[in-house]
Amino acid sequence: NEMTSLQAxxxxxxxxxxxxxxxxxxxxxxxxxxxxxxxxxxxRHKFHYPKLKHLPNVDVSLVDNxxxxxxxxxxxxxxxQPKTARxxxxxELDKWAKIGVFGHFxxxxxxxxxxxxxxxxMARLVGARLDEVDLMNFLSVNLHLLMISFYRPxxxxxxxxxxxxxxxxxxxxxxxxxxxxxxxxxxxxxxxxPRENEFTLRTVDILRVLEEQGDNIAVVLLSGVHYFTGQxxxxxxxxxxxxxxxxxxxxxxAHAVGNVELNLHDWNVxxxxxxxxxxxxxxxxxxxxxxxxxxxxxxxxxxxxxxWWSHRSDTRFQMTNKIEYEMGASxxxxxxxxxxxxxxxxxxxxxFDEIGIENLRKRSKFLTAYMESLLNKKFDKxxxxxxxxxxxxxxxxxxxxxxxxxxxxxxxxxxxxxxxxRGVVRARCPKICTSTFIQHI
Amino acid sequence: NEMTSLQAxxxxxxxxxxxxxxxxxxxxxxxxxxxxxxxxxxxRHKFHYPKLKHLPNVDVSLVDNxxxxxxxxxxxxxxxQPKTARxxxxxELDKWAKIGVFGHFxxxxxxxxxxxxxxxxMARLVGARLDEVDLMNFLSVNLHLLMISFYRPxxxxxxxxxxxxxxxxxxxxxxxxxxxxxxxxxxxxxxxxPRENEFTLRTVDILRVLEEQGDNIAVVLLSGVHYFTGQxxxxxxxxxxxxxxxxxxxxxxAHAVGNVELNLHDWNVxxxxxxxxxxxxxxxxxxxxxxxxxxxxxxxxxxxxxxWWSHRSDTRFQMTNKIEYEMGASxxxxxxxxxxxxxxxxxxxxxFDEIGIENLRKRSKFLTAYMESLLNKKFDKxxxxxxxxxxxxxxxxxxxxxxxxxxxxxxxxxxxxxxxxRGVVRARCPKICTSTFIQHI
Ligand SMILES: Cc1ncc(COP(=O)(O)O)c(C=O)c1O
Ligand SMILES: Cc1ncc(COP(=O)(O)O)c(C=O)c1O
Numbered sequence: 001n002e003m004t005s006l007q008a009x010x011x012x013x014x015x016x017x018x019x020x021x022x023x024x025x026x027x028x029x030x031x032x033x034x035x036x037x038x039x040x041x042x043x044r045h046k047f048h049y050p051k052l053k054h055l056p057n058v059d060v061s062l063v064d065n066x067x068x069x070x071x072x073x074x075x076x077x078x079x080x081q082p083k084t085a086r087x088x089x090x091x092e093l094d095k096w097a098k099i100g101v102f103g104h105f106x107x108x109x110x111x112x113x114x115x116x117x118x119x120x121x122m123a124r125l126v127g128a129r130l131d132e133v134d135l136m137n138f139l140s141v142n143l144h145l146l147m148i149s150f151y152r153p154x155x156x157x158x159x160x161x162x163x164x165x166x167x168x169x170x171x172x173x174x175x176x177x178x179x180x181x182x183x184x185x186x187x188x189x190x191x192x193x194p195r196e197n198e199f200t201l202r203t204v205d206i207l208r209v210l211e212e213q214g215d216n217i218a219v220v221l222l223s224g225v226h227y228f229t230g231q232x233x234x235x236x237x238x239x240x241x242x243x244x245x246x247x248x249x250x251x252x253x254a255h256a257v258g259n260v261e262l263n264l265h266d267w268n269v270x271x272x273x274x275x276x277x278x279x280x281x282x283x284x285x286x287x288x289x290x291x292x293x294x295x296x297x298x299x300x301x302x303x304x305x306x307x308w309w310s311h312r313s314d315t316r317f318q319m320t321n322k323i324e325y326e327m328g329a330s331x332x333x334x335x336x337x338x339x340x341x342x343x344x345x346x347x348x349x350x351x352f353d354e355i356g357i358e359n360l361r362k363r364s365k366f367l368t369a370y371m372e373s374l375l376n377k378k379f380d381k382x383x384x385x386x387x388x389x390x391x392x393x394x395x396x397x398x399x400x401x402x403x404x405x406x407x408x409x410x411x412x413x414x415x416x417x418x419x420x421x422r423g424v425v426r427a428r429c430p431k432i433c434t435s436t437f438i439q440h441i
Numbered sequence: 442n443e444m445t446s447l448q449a450x451x452x453x454x455x456x457x458x459x460x461x462x463x464x465x466x467x468x469x470x471x472x473x474x475x476x477x478x479x480x481x482x483x484x485r486h487k488f489h490y491p492k493l494k495h496l497p498n499v500d501v502s503l504v505d506n507x508x509x510x511x512x513x514x515x516x517x518x519x520x521x522q523p524k525t526a527r528x529x530x531x532x533e534l535d536k537w538a539k540i541g542v543f544g545h546f547x548x549x550x551x552x553x554x555x556x557x558x559x560x561x562x563m564a565r566l567v568g569a570r571l572d573e574v575d576l577m578n579f580l581s582v583n584l585h586l587l588m589i590s591f592y593r594p595x596x597x598x599x600x601x602x603x604x605x606x607x608x609x610x611x612x613x614x615x616x617x618x619x620x621x622x623x624x625x626x627x628x629x630x631x632x633x634x635p636r637e638n639e640f641t642l643r644t645v646d647i648l649r650v651l652e653e654q655g656d657n658i659a660v661v662l663l664s665g666v667h668y669f670t671g672q673x674x675x676x677x678x679x680x681x682x683x684x685x686x687x688x689x690x691x692x693x694x695a696h697a698v699g700n701v702e703l704n705l706h707d708w709n710v711x712x713x714x715x716x717x718x719x720x721x722x723x724x725x726x727x728x729x730x731x732x733x734x735x736x737x738x739x740x741x742x743x744x745x746x747x748x749w750w751s752h753r754s755d756t757r758f759q760m761t762n763k764i765e766y767e768m769g770a771s772x773x774x775x776x777x778x779x780x781x782x783x784x785x786x787x788x789x790x791x792x793f794d795e796i797g798i799e800n801l802r803k804r805s806k807f808l809t810a811y812m813e814s815l816l817n818k819k820f821d822k823x824x825x826x827x828x829x830x831x832x833x834x835x836x837x838x839x840x841x842x843x844x845x846x847x848x849x850x851x852x853x854x855x856x857x858x859x860x861x862x863r864g865v866v867r868a869r870c871p872k873i874c875t876s877t878f879i880q881h882i
Contacts, residue, residue, distance in 0.1 A: 048538035056543055078542040086534050089781075093527050096724060097489035100866060101519040102497055104725065111725035138776030140748035141582055148621070169749035169775070171762040176747040180589070283537060284545065284552035285779035306617040307581035308610035321612040334610070335579030338726035340530075340781040425541060
């Protein structure tokens with residue numbers, strides 16, 4: 001029974017089903033039967049899937065049906081458009097045309113507070129209290145705003161712990177924050193490296209570095225799911241260990257939000273930020289999300305950058321120039337929110353709220369494991385020109401999100417070309433022998 | 442002849458025309474004749490004007506034609522929607538639906554650089570070199586990013602000069618920047634106040650403060666056009682004076698851009714920032730603009746916050762984590778640009794580029810002067826319950842933009858209610874006896 005065996009590896013469950021149905025796990029028949037059973041309902045019909053014939057690099061002679069959907073494995077780079085997004089946007093454009101400035105205070109998404117209706121779903125998705133989250137700005141901007149509060153180096157505690165292969169923006173954020181204090185990035189950045197011949201970080205190694213250097217570490221800034229390896233970090237455990245050593249800890253959840261279950265409040269995370277254009281499907285360069293733990297709500301005790309949107313909304317327009325902070329994460333807002341970005345994100349958050357991240361994650365685990373088994377089968381005997389593959393992403397479903405990154409011993413460019421010709425869309429990682437497989441919906 | 446008499450006060454020109462046509466300047470006939478002559482062509486047909494019957498506070502029994510346009514005098518708060526905006530947005534939504542992530546590098550507005558096609562029109566509008574401007578983030582955010590570079594207090598030079606009645610966000614920005622350096626806002630903020638019984642600042646007074654305190658002033662942060670008084674500052678003269686005393690000077694152009702002619706490069710302004718949802722009609726909470734003078738392009742010499750979008754675009758995706766700065770204002774970008782915000786702003790910038798700001802400004806001067814004359818006429822004899830009015834905005838057309846703020850001796854709430862009933866839309870200034878009249882198109 002599927003419900004009781006959830007603890008088992010999803011691949012084991014799939015194998016059991018295959019033998020029960022007397023089908024080969026690797027057969028097309030099995031996959032069709034899986035589809036028909038609809039055990040983990042799909043939601044792809046709620047999104048605009050690019051058609052094969054429209055993609056720039058597809059060779060239509062190589063695909064069965066050019067009018068069919070592409071194989072979109074790129075939600076980790078840019079999510080697909082919710083079919084309702086245009087309606088949401090149109091509604092706001094209609095309102096703007098119809099009543100101009102009055103739109104600030106009228107309709108379902110009054111622009112002056114168009115972030116507000118998004119907060120309940122956003123809070124549920126990251127496991128936060130309502131006032132611990134807000135939507136504002138963009139990811140790198142928000143990380144800076146939060147780092148300004150949380151990175152307050154002292155003579156003894158001045159380092160920042162991050163991954164050696166952190167996403168470039170995070171690396172630059174840390175570097176420039178350190179320089180802001182006239183400190184030297186080389187002596188202040190503690191870079192976590194995987195062990196030799198390994199691709200991902202072991203939690204024990206992170207904890208060891210914290211144990212050894214934690215007293216000098218002011219802030220730990222890690223990614224919840226690593227953009228490149230797909231590793232899902234043990235956020236809870238690492239947060240506890242960092243805080244036990246007196247460090248503040250923030251998480252870049254760009255690749256974690258909408259992908260895996262999060263419990264930021266209970267995990268006692270200090271702060272976090274994310275973008276919404278990947279798994280959250282809100283369109284290129286859309287609005288960012290911010291988490292500030294309730295413990296830090298007395299922001300007047302923190303150094304921070306202020307704007308008129310940091311001011312309490314109920315007295316904001318009295319224009320007194322005496323700041324009274326908004327309560328919670330919202331105190332980090334500086335500018336009035338964008339109605340276009342909020343309306344587009346609303347379309348997507350509605351879907352997440354309807355499905356529930358725990359259901360999405362369940363489906364995602366099965367799809368990812370199934371993909372892995374098919375890859376194993378394909379490459380088990382060095383029976384093709386690409387020789388063997390290496391998994392970069394952890395094999396344990398609890399240590400990864402909806403992503404498998406693999407490394408080809410050679411010829412990765414050819415692999416990319418060939419799969420693109422057949423309509424497989426994946427994140428482009430130039431110079432890196434990796435293909436990222438994502439099943440986000 | 443209209444062309445040769447441009448130096449004259451626009452009201453003088455209008456009066457001359459009235460007497461030439463043998464019409465009363467204040468008659469409806471005169472205004473119709475003006476319309477017919479079309480001397481300063483209108484562009485209102487390019488925008489969605491809210492209809493009287495749709496506005497929340499209109500009393501349709503008081504207006505001639507409820508299907509007609511409202512009197513939209515609120516472009517200083519939220520500009521109207523360009524009729525082409527929806528097409529621009531739809532095009533990007535179509536692309537997203539059709540090709541997903543490939544939209545980053547395809548089409549007229551490739552998302553990865555969707556700010557680029559906006560830069561030429563933006564640069565022309567503010568009088569800048571192409572690489573001195575960029576579109577990114579939001580106004581308050583950008584002011585902070587720039588202040589982090591330009592406000593570097595020393596033991597002798599640590600003050601910031603701003604208006605006593607600066608816009609709240611600017612006030613908070615300055616305050617929090619000062620606190621960031623562990624300095625005391627009270628002793629570091631130099632607040633410019635108008636003389637007794639005056640509403641606006643005299644340039645001589647600003648220059649005097651600079652002369653007296655300039656040696657201690659690190660940064661001057663002023664608004665190009667004041668949000669409340671409508672005063673247009675002598676940006677050129679003040680910039681020179683500030684720099685002569687060794688200060689850096691930045692301008693908040695929220696109410697100046699798209700309203701008056703600007704020559705930021707020639708005026709040698711250090712930095713500037715603006716929003717685009719007012720005179721630039723890009724929708725509530727849309728993208729902000731940034732100006733960095735060419736003299737400051739060696740940003741590696743400045744303290745600044747970095748993100749992956751600060752990195753040169755041609756090597757950005759090599760993901761090396763070794764920053765190489767983008768040349769110009771773009772080095773201040775942190776996050777990837779928003780395709781929705783850029784596409785909406787593009788619709789509006791196209792219109793500005795087609796008309797030319799000098800033509801728009803010419804029309805705006807006549808309309809503003811004409812409005813002023815009608816107000817004078819209306820209130821010349823204390824012949825109504827509202828008694829007299831006082832002008833807050835300067836009378837000299839060169840010292841103001843497309844705005845007239847007036848103060849009523851009493852009963853301003855009633856004035857607001859009555860004009861709203863009749864379909865006049867204006868910026869809401871709670872607790873302040875002011876009405877802002879804007880003719881921006
Ligand atoms: C003069 C001025 N400065 C700053 C702001 C703040 O703009 P934003 O909310 O886009 O940061 C405004 C907004 O109206 C403004 O008028
Ligand atoms: C892990 C991570 N951090 C930061 C960023 C930067 O995001 P933004 O350009 O929205 O600031 C990204 C973008 O892909 C990311 O994946």
